[in-house]
Amino acid sequence: MSLISTLARLEAVHSGRAQPTATVRHRHLSERPLVLVPLTTAGEAGAPLGALVGTDRDAPRLLVVPQPRDRDLRFAFLAELADVVLPYIDTFADDVEAAERNETDPETGKRVKVEVELCADAPQLIVPSRAGIELVRLLGRSMRFRRTAEQDPETPHPAPPRVPLLGRWLTHFGERARVPGSALLLALTEVLGRHWATGQSSLEDQHLAALLAWIDPPDGVSGAEAALDAELRRDARGQLVCPPAGPATDPAFDNKLLAPAIERYDRARTALAAAEDGLEADDRLGELTAAEREIRSLVESVTRPTWEAVWHGLDLLRALPEGAHAVDRWTRDRWSFTGHRDRIVAGEPPQPRRDDAVTAANKLATREREQARLDAQEALDDPLVMAGRRLAGEAFAGEVIDVVMAYSEGKSPRPRPLVTVRTDDRPHLGERVKVFRSLGGKPQSAEFVGHEEDGALIVLRVVDKMGRGKEPETGSLPEKGDRICFTLFEHEQRGGAKLPDQEETPWTHGGPPGEESAVQESADPVTEEDVL
Amino acid sequence: MSADIVFDPGAEAGRATDAILRDTLHGTARGVVVDSPPGAGKSTLVVRAALELADAGRPLMVVAQTNAQVDDLVVRLAEKNGELPVGRLHSSDADPYDKALDDLPNVRKSAKAGELAGLPVVISTAAKWAHVKVDEPWRHAIVDEAYQMRSDSLLAVAGLFERALFVGDPGQLDPFAIVGAEQWAGLSYDPSSSAVTTLLAHNPELPQHRLPVSWRLPASAAPLVSDAFYPYTRFRSGTGHGDRRLNFGVPSDGSGPDRVIDEAAESGWGLLELPARHTPRTDPEAVRAVATVVRRLLDRDGAATSERSPDPTPLTADRIAVGTAHRDQAAAIRAALGELGVTDVTVDTANRLQGREFDVTVVLHPLSGRPDATAFHLETGRLCVLASRHRHACIVVCRAGVTDLLDDHPSTEPVQLGVTVKFPDGWEANHAVLAHLAEHRVVWRP
Numbered sequence: 001m002s003l004i005s006t007l008a009r010l011e012a013v014h015s016g017r018a019q020p021t022a023t024v025r026h027r028h029l030s031e032r033p034l035v036l037v038p039l040t041t042a043g044e045a046g047a048p049l050g051a052l053v054g055t056d057r058d059a060p061r062l063l064v065v066p067q068p069r070d071r072d073l074r075f076a077f078l079a080e081l082a083d084v085v086l087p088y089i090d091t092f093a094d095d096v097e098a099a100e101r102n103e104t105d106p107e108t109g110k111r112v113k114v115e116v117e118l119c120a121d122a123p124q125l126i127v128p129s130r131a132g133i134e135l136v137r138l139l140g141r142s143m144r145f146r147r148t149a150e151q152d153p154e155t156p157h158p159a160p161p162r163v164p165l166l167g168r169w170l171t172h173f174g175e176r177a178r179v180p181g182s183a184l185l186l187a188l189t190e191v192l193g194r195h196w197a198t199g200q201s202s203l204e205d206q207h208l209a210a211l212l213a214w215i216d217p218p219d220g221v222s223g224a225e226a227a228l229d230a231e232l233r234r235d236a237r238g239q240l241v242c243p244p245a246g247p248a249t250d251p252a253f254d255n256k257l258l259a260p261a262i263e264r265y266d267r268a269r270t271a272l273a274a275a276e277d278g279l280e281a282d283d284r285l286g287e288l289t290a291a292e293r294e295i296r297s298l299v300e301s302v303t304r305p306t307w308e309a310v311w312h313g314l315d316l317l318r319a320l321p322e323g324a325h326a327v328d329r330w331t332r333d334r335w336s337f338t339g340h341r342d343r344i345v346a347g348e349p350p351q352p353r354r355d356d357a358v359t360a361a362n363k364l365a366t367r368e369r370e371q372a373r374l375d376a377q378e379a380l381d382d383p384l385v386m387a388g389r390r391l392a393g394e395a396f397a398g399e400v401i402d403v404v405m406a407y408s409e410g411k412s413p414r415p416r417p418l419v420t421v422r423t424d425d426r427p428h429l430g431e432r433v434k435v436f437r438s439l440g441g442k443p444q445s446a447e448f449v450g451h452e453e454d455g456a457l458i459v460l461r462v463v464d465k466m467g468r469g470k471e472p473e474t475g476s477l478p479e480k481g482d483r484i485c486f487t488l489f490e491h492e493q494r495g496g497a498k499l500p501d502q503e504e505t506p507w508t509h510g511g512p513p514g515e516e517s518a519v520q521e522s523a524d525p526v527t528e529e530d531v532l
Numbered sequence: 533m534s535a536d537i538v539f540d541p542g543a544e545a546g547r548a549t550d551a552i553l554r555d556t557l558h559g560t561a562r563g564v565v566v567d568s569p570p571g572a573g574k575s576t577l578v579v580r581a582a583l584e585l586a587d588a589g590r591p592l593m594v595v596a597q598t599n600a601q602v603d604d605l606v607v608r609l610a611e612k613n614g615e616l617p618v619g620r621l622h623s624s625d626a627d628p629y630d631k632a633l634d635d636l637p638n639v640r641k642s643a644k645a646g647e648l649a650g651l652p653v654v655i656s657t658a659a660k661w662a663h664v665k666v667d668e669p670w671r672h673a674i675v676d677e678a679y680q681m682r683s684d685s686l687l688a689v690a691g692l693f694e695r696a697l698f699v700g701d702p703g704q705l706d707p708f709a710i711v712g713a714e715q716w717a718g719l720s721y722d723p724s725s726s727a728v729t730t731l732l733a734h735n736p737e738l739p740q741h742r743l744p745v746s747w748r749l750p751a752s753a754a755p756l757v758s759d760a761f762y763p764y765t766r767f768r769s770g771t772g773h774g775d776r777r778l779n780f781g782v783p784s785d786g787s788g789p790d791r792v793i794d795e796a797a798e799s800g801w802g803l804l805e806l807p808a809r810h811t812p813r814t815d816p817e818a819v820r821a822v823a824t825v826v827r828r829l830l831d832r833d834g835a836a837t838s839e840r841s842p843d844p845t846p847l848t849a850d851r852i853a854v855g856t857a858h859r860d861q862a863a864a865i866r867a868a869l870g871e872l873g874v875t876d877v878t879v880d881t882a883n884r885l886q887g888r889e890f891d892v893t894v895v896l897h898p899l900s901g902r903p904d905a906t907a908f909h910l911e912t913g914r915l916c917v918l919a920s921r922h923r924h925a926c927i928v929v930c931r932a933g934v935t936d937l938l939d940d941h942p943s944t945e946p947v948q949l950g951v952t953v954k955f956p957d958g959w960e961a962n963h964a965v966l967a968h969l970a971e972h973r974v975v976w977r978p
Contacts (some may be wrong), residue, residue: 178715463626507734
């Protein structure tokens with residue numbers, strides 16, 4: 001944890017309210033996000049219990065699996081989810097703008113610009129917490145390899161149509177969420193935690209209701225009290241007033257309310273199956289429907305508070321103006337969305353179970369580059385974030401007190417003016433360390449020359465962005481009296497080296513996938529339990 | 533005792549080197565892996581292998597991890613054989629290489645691989661090699677510091693060569709990624725693991741060698757470092773107990789720093805223990821204590837006697853280093869040294885001290901004053917680097933209570949399926965080092 005966030009947390013404890021750690025919103029928020037509040041069944045990984053989902057805060061769609069261990073009911077749930085999510089995604093797929101992309105021409109091997117489509121906007125999925133993102137990934141994995149009856153008439157348990165497609169999309173969202181700064185799939189607790197520091201630990205911040213209690217406590221109550229209340233207060237039936245944001249449920253809810261309700265549902269179903277004539281069946285169907293309705297209302301009662309909390313959180317975030325670079329990152333999200341749309345349209349197979357060596361290395365490189373870019377952009381967009389970097393010795397701000405013209409040696413001397421900055425910051429500057437400032441959105445670099453007056457003055461030599469002439473262009477240099485801010489970190493990231501193609505994976509990494517030299521993955525042996 | 537008499541470090545090291553060169557020059561395997569403990573003559577081996585491969589007429593590319601390492605190798609190659617044409621492939625940034633290379637007539641420097649084609653040896657960093665494209669791969673490559681190289685950067689360059697010699701120190705800091713890579717944990721080609729891990733996962737049959745003798749570490753340090761960090765691949769010191777001496781012209785003034793200096797001069801290790809306390813990372817008292825120790829080391833007219841020369845060499849600022857875990861700690865110590873009028877002493881983090889060598893090191897213990905022991909601070913390689921940079925003595929400055937801290941924080945990293953557990957773990961290694969340091973403790977209240 002950085003010094004400034006420690007200070008912010010201390011201040012939050014002291015004042016009883018979460019302290020802002022950002023002055024702008026560092027993530028793009030869609031005009032029309034799809035909010036998903038999922039619940040799973042305790043003790044059965046990835047078995048959905050229900051969800052509230054939708055784009056309209058006043059009219060969420062409630063999906064429920066009355067018997068989560070019944071695979072047919074699970075499929076029905078996933079099919080319903082696909083009916084909500086896929087049409088939402090489709091509304092973004094067709095609205096495109098023209099864009100250019102650099103591609104390697106297969107004939108000449110040269111880089112050429114190609115006209116391509118870029119979706120004008122992209123879908124955005126919001127889940128309450130990090131565990132929600134994990135569930136999206138898990139659901140994606142469980143669905144994308146399923147086959148529908150149409151794809152494969154022989155398949156023993158065909159999935160409903162569109163379920164595999166939903167799996168591919170959820171996988172894409174889940175994978176994209178690993179890219180720092182991306183916003184296709186957001187966990188609300190993470191985004192709120194980026195913008196506010198509470199007086200509790202970051203582990204406790206994963207409880208959405210408690211986090212919101214710190215950020216926006218009710219009148220007259222301190223954040224700490226409100227958060228404790230959100231975590232612990234139970235009603236007369238022993239149920240939490242603020243149920244966990246999921247996907248896990250509260251054990252008291254499971255034991256006292258859900259389990260008996262599911263049992264009633266099971267009994268009603270068995271009774272219906274045993275019905276001997278039409279009249280009896282009608283009665284028993286009525287009981288089954290009532291039992292199912294009870295489970296539905298139970299699931300709604302524990303998802304609705306989270307649903308409201310998510311929208312409340314979005315309101316709080318929307319009150320912040322969007323950071324200048326957030327839209328750039330959203331554009332990359334749009335590229336990512338468009339790319340996946342194209343892969344699906346082109347009939348490519350679902351994402352493989354595991355990345356091959358080249359894909360894994362490429363993903364890691366991209367994410368590292370995006371992390372560095374995000375760190376730099378957040379600081380450039382937001383003076384409060386920059387203050388944190390200055391406090392950490394990674395940037396400094398101050399007043400220009402002198403600019404002296406100087407030139408480089410050599411045949412054609414170039415301008416290398418010396419700029420003296422007075423600052424109270426204590427950056428970690430070493431000999432000839434490069435520093436950067438933003439000049440019209442582009443980084444201008446300078447070299448550290450030396451300290452004067454015990455570190456209060458920093459002398460820099462500006463080395464670029466002064467034009468081609470012998471004299472620096474107007475406006476390309478700071479002037480005496482200007483307030484400027486230099487960073488020790490670079491503002492833009494260079495692209496990494498191109499990795500070999502998959503088919504050219506070298507011998508050190510097992511050779512091309514599918515060849516014998518690749519390490520064979522051993523399947524789990526079939527045990528007795530597998531065939532119960 | 534009898535082992536000491538039988539053990540001839542020179543012959544032992546020679547045998548290991550011969551076997552490595554035999555496998556490299558005449559073996560059939562596509563790769564040879566060499567594990568080298570601190571100061572075991574890794575660079576000497578790389579230079580020798582490079583010269584012999586060049587002699588054998590095999591075009592050679594050398595991959596190192598940093599520009600400093602590359603420049604150092606070029607200089608060493610030129611020292612051994614000034615006639616050999618060497619190519620230094622460098623980036624197109626300003627000041628891409630050490631200016632000392634300009635004085636070497638047979639070293640050609642270029643930012644374009646094409647301009648260096650045909651030279652018997654071409655050296656560059658992994659990052660630069662990754663941008664090189666060739667029609668015909670090099671016959672041979674040497675990958676230096678292969679344990680500090682990430683699997684993904686080996687992936688980017690492995691297509692450039694047919695066979696390779698991989699040399700590195702498995703005990704130093706593992707490469708790291710700035711974003712989570714758990715997704716690939718357990719895969720044989722996990723891009724965030726070390727190049728050697730991936731290489732051996734796919735090619736387990738490759739010959740593996742190890743250099744058995746540390747020429748850097750004194751007889752007082754080799755057993756501890758070997759036991760704590762290389763428990764299954766032990767190594768020995770190349771020198772005996774009487775071969776290295778550290779003497780001071782100015783007698784001790786009885787203060788804590790002077791007493792710990794005397795203890796370290798006598799035994800090779802010293803622990804300056806400050807009162808227990810939770811402190812910020814840049815603990816002002818500890819920082820001042822480190823700076824004072826360095827100041828006194830310089831003031832007391834130190835002289836180091838070693839097997840290198842019969843006469844003592846003065847202990848000057850360039851022979852002393854200060855090691856820390858974090859950059860801000862290094863910055864704070866630099867500032868404190870500046871106030872005491874000390875310049876030219878190297879102060880850096882473990883990451884940046886890797887591969888360097890000094891007569892005396894002063895270390896701010898990574899866990900000093902901390903309320904918790906995170907995986908970062910427990911990392912075996914970090915402590916190993918800090919405790920194995922010295923030829924004569926190592927002085928550790930630490931707050932009391934680290935042993936209890938360790939006991940309160942057993943390692944809790946999640947177990948990843950398919951990942952080889954690395955021994956020893958940082959927790960164990962930290963305890964081993966602390967137990968040894970406790971015998972050389974000087975308690976001091978500044």
